[in-house]
Amino acid sequence: MRPSLLIRGQWGLGDNIFARPIVRACVAKYDVWLETPWPELFEDLPIRFVAANRDLRTQMRNVARQSPARWSTPPNGIREIRLGYGHAELARGSIVAALERQVAAIGVPLSAPSWDLPDMGAPLVLADRPIALVRPVTVRSEWRNEARNPRPEYVAAIARELTATHHVVVVADLQDGREWLEGVLPPHNQAFLRGELVVRELLALVGAADVVVGGVGWIVPAAIALGRRAFVIHGGHGGHNARQIITDPRMNLSRIGFATPRELCKCTDKLHQCDKSIPDLAAQWAAFCSRVGLNSLTPAPSAA
Structure with missing residues (x-):
């Protein structure tokens, strides 16, 4: 049985896209619970989602759109990491490098990362020009x-x-x-x-x-x-x-x-x-x- 891991993710939409290869790498080693207001960005990965509450308008509106069945409660005593970066981390390098260091500390290497997204369906906008x-x-x-x-x-x-x-x-x-x-x-x-x-x-x-x-x-x-x-x-x-x-x-x-x-x-x-x-x-x-x-x-x- 693989160990369990709770990832407390960032709340920005762009930051969650940056984090996809980080989360994917963790899935290879752990059973992952992910705290995020944007579960749509990770639903092609075998993870469970954790709801949270912050005073952020756009994010909480997306949390409210989810079915209650979307959210899970992680087990007590689960290992936990928090993804994020601030001035000190960015002074050392890039956003991705900061996130990579955080998962390297729990034994997760980021080899050959790729940035992608699940299929989001057809666009609502139809036009006769690009x-x-x-x-x-x-x-x-x-x-x-x-x-x-x-x-x-x-x-x-x-x-x-x-x-x-x-x-x-x-x-x-x-x-x-x-x-x-x-x-x-x-x-x-x-x-x-x-x-x-x-x-x-x-x-x-x-x-x-x-x-x-x-x-x-x-x-x-x-x-x-x-x-x-x-x-x-x-x-x-x-x-x-x-x-x-x-x-x-x-x-x-x-x-x-x-x-x-x-x-x-x-x-x-x-x-x-x-x-x-x-x-x-x-x-x-x-x-x-x-x-x-x-x-x-x-x-x-x-x-x-």
Whole structure:
């Protein structure tokens, strides 16, 4: 009989996608109970799910959507680890490296990790042109990080160009006083702005997208896991969000592009007034389109 293990996972959607190969590696050695608000991301693995309660709006809404039969109670005295990272861990390397060290401490090696997702079904959006999914720039009261955000006009500039060749879908989960737009809403053909898409529908849309555009966040691991093109526009807060921190050398990044400020601020202050200027945004966008074979009519304006 294999030993049992309770993994207290992270609560961010992107962090759970990052953690999939970590959890999969643990399953090879342990009978795993996983505390997560996103069981949909792991339901292809032989694990049991544990419910928890935190004051996080989007996550608790997804917990409430689950059938009570989804959740299990781990046995008393079960071995337990907590996945996570903070400033000290990121000062040593990437997010994935931090998680990898935590499971290595209980004798679980991470050999040949792969980032993927279960089948999320068909997308709800049907269009006669390729789909471009755009994440607008928002601020959340639960985890304020204006420093990480890119300049909203940069996202809008890319979205504006894509409306000529794509069906542009803007996705957010806005709520007065809890999450709000920074800047203006990007140009689009269709929008889901109030969390209308449940996680399956959201990730099915990513899986169907010809390209995903936005700032650093869950779109990065989601696009990597689903093999989609993504153009990620950096803002600041590079001490926690630089490319080498939010990705891993073992990931397939051949379809991912990063628009980087002339000097990415290396701060770790979520409210720092970072210089986010990208004067050559048009050139970086054009180079990305050429590299990944994206049908783009003209370079986007710099919006400097």
